[in-house]
Each structure stands twice: as C-alpha cells, then as structure tokens.
Amino acid sequence: MQMGIKGRVALVGGASRGLGLAVARGLAAEGCDLALCARGEEKLSKVAQQIADDYGVKVFAQPVDLAERGAAADFAQAAARELGGVDILVNNAGGPPTGVFLDLDEEAWRKAVELTLLSAQAMTRVLLPAMMDKGWGRVVNMTSVSVKQPLAGLILSNSIRAAVVGWAKTLADEVGTSGVTVNNVLPGWMLTERVDQLLKHRAETGGISRDEALANAVEAIPMKRLGQPEEFADLVVFLASERAGYITGVSYLIDGGLNRGLT
Numbered sequence: 304m305q306m307g308i309k310g311r312v313a314l315v316g317g318a319s320r321g322l323g324l325a326v327a328r329g330l331a332a333e334g335c336d337l338a339l340c341a342r343g344e345e346k347l348s349k350v351a352q353q354i355a356d357d358y359g360v361k362v363f364a365q366p367v368d369l370a371e372r373g374a375a376a377d378f379a380q381a382a383a384r385e386l387g388g389v390d391i392l393v394n395n396a397g398g399p400p401t402g403v404f405l406d407l408d409e410e411a412w413r414k415a416v417e418l419t420l421l422s423a424q425a426m427t428r429v430l431l432p433a434m435m436d437k438g439w440g441r442v443v444n445m446t447s448v449s450v451k452q453p454l455a456g457l458i459l460s461n462s463i464r465a466a467v468v469g470w471a472k473t474l475a476d477e478v479g480t481s482g483v484t485v486n487n488v489l490p491g492w493m494l495t496e497r498v499d500q501l502l503k504h505r506a507e508t509g510g511i512s513r514d515e516a517l518a519n520a521v522e523a524i525p526m527k528r529l530g531q532p533e534e535f536a537d538l539v540v541f542l543a544s545e546r547a548g549y550i551t552g553v554s555y556l557i558d559g560g561l562n563r564g565l566t
C-alpha cells in the first residue's frame with residue numbers, strides 16, 4: 304500500500320528513543336521530513352543524523368523539555384519556520400512518573416498536566432491553523448491502554464491521558480470538515496526503556512524480580528509477548544497517511560489483546 308506522504312513534514316515529540324524514535328523512522332521511511340525533540344541533546348542529535356543519513360530526508364532536531372511551560376509552542380513554531388510548515392503532528396513525550404495518589408503532591412499533577420496534556424494542545428494550537436488552510440493535516444496523540452483500563456501505580460497517566468482523549472475527540476468534531484484528522488493510539492506493553500522502568504517499579508513494590516514482573520505482564524497478554532516499537536510505528540504511520548483520510552476521532556489500541564473490553 305502506498306502511504307502517499309512523501310514530501311510531507313512531520314513533527315514527532317519525544318523522539319530520541321522508544322516509540323517516538325520508531326515513529327520518526329517509520330515516517331522518514333515514507334519520505335517525510337522531520338522535526339524531532341527530546342530533552343537529551345547528545346542522543347537526539349545522534350539519532351537525527353542517523354535518520355537523515357538512512358533515509359535522505361531533512362531532519363530538524365532541538366533539545367526541548369515539553370514539561371516546561373511555553374517550550375512546546377516555541378518548538379512547534381521553530382519547526383514550522385525551519386521546514387516550511389508541518390503537516391503531521393505526533394504528540395508524544397515521556398510518560399508521567401509512577402506513584403499512588405497520596406505520594407503525589409499538587410505540583411506533580413501540574414507538571415504531568417503540562418507534559419501530557421498542555422504540550423500536545425500547545426503544539427496543536429500553533430500548527431492546526433495552517434493545516435486547516437491547506438485542507439490537509441494529521442494529529443496523532445500517543446496515549447495508553449490505560450485510557451480504556453487504568454493501570455496500577457500510574458494514577459497520573461491514567462487520569463491525564465483520559466483528558467487527552469476527551470480533548471482529541473472534541474477537536475476531531477470541531478475540525479471535521481477541514482481535511483485535518485485527529486486520532487489517538489493506545490499502546491499496551493511495547494518493549495522500550497519506559498516499560499523497563501515500569502517493570503522495575505512493579506518488581507520493587509511487589510517484592511519480586513524484574514523477570515517475574517515481566518512474566519506477570521506477559522501472562523495477561525493473549526499474544527504472550529510484548530510489542531515491538533516498530534509494530535506500533537506502523538499504526539501511527541498509517542493514521543498519518545493519505546490512506547487514513549476518512550478516519551478521525553478514534554482511539555486505536557495496539558496491545559496484543561491485553562484490554563478486556565469487548566470493543
């Protein structure tokens with residue numbers, strides 16, 4: 304299937320490793336120029352150079368902390384300026400910290416809202432008007448299976464990602480006739496550093512080894528394995544593509560069957 308996005312420009316947040324990096328590579332493989340960010344400059348500039356070399360696309364990379372107020376909007380503006388606009392926006396960042404309600408103060412909630420909800424809104428606010436003027440655009444929000452079924456020890460993520468989905472569904476309605484689609488992707492357990500940290504947290508809090516925590520996680524997945532970042536990237540690339548033009552306001556699980564809901 305031809306994705307039809309060669310020459311489009313995509314902005315991918317949190318793109319120096321894990322799911323964001325896999326998505327960036329997937330979009331570059333389809334011929335998209337890229338704007339990438341992450342906090343760590345060294346790793347980011349290394350992957351940006353690798354992607355440019357591997358796929359022959361333009362890559363604009365900037366170290367950004369998306370949890371800092373104003374940083375997401377500034378980065379989106381810089382990306383549009385450097386690359387002549389942005390057609391595809393993939394809202395992604397690191398996940399909020401683990402913890403239970405009584406361990407997290409109000410400041411932790413404010414930071415997590417800034418990172419997970421407000422940064423996505425800020426980049427969308429900057430980039431959406433030009434997408435609408437062009438009559439073509441894609442917004443894909445990376446959330447989590449937790450918006451269908453809360454995960455233990457992840458109260459920040461469980462709560463704030465649900466707000467992202469509510470915002471995105473409403474936005475999809477608001478821009479329905481514009482040629483811009485807005486969708487969410489909901490990963491279950493994909494094998495990245497973030498998941499490794501979560502497994503260690505479960506091991507510590509449950510008094511078990513990391514391998515036992517992994518075995519427990521896998522046991523609950525009908526496919527009996529974790530997902531690969533590249534499998535996740537394929538879904539995002541499709542939603543970002545020309546071919547997905549009639550799909551909007553939808554949340555797609557990619558979880559090996561983990562979620563137990565019927566729909």
Ligand SMILES: NC(=O)c1ccc[n+]([C@@H]2O[C@H](COP(=O)([O-])OP(=O)(O)OC[C@H]3O[C@@H](n4cnc5c(N)ncnc54)[C@H](OP(=O)(O)O)[C@@H]3O)[C@@H](O)[C@H]2O)c1
Pocket residue numbers: 316317318319320321322323340341342343344346367368369370395396397398399418445446447448489490491492493494495496497498
């Ligand atoms: N992997 C899964 O199975 C899974 C499942 C459900 C949900 N998710 C969610 O999907 C997202 C990506 O997950 P992942 O597994 O790819 O995570 P990851 O391996 O921890 O990678 C996160 C990426 O985002 C960057 N990042 C982190 N904090 C940032 C910040 N404040 N500002 C800008 N960039 C930031 C990181 O680079 P720096 O550290 O250098 O900034 C890195 O490039 C996370 O929100 C995660 O919670 C993942």
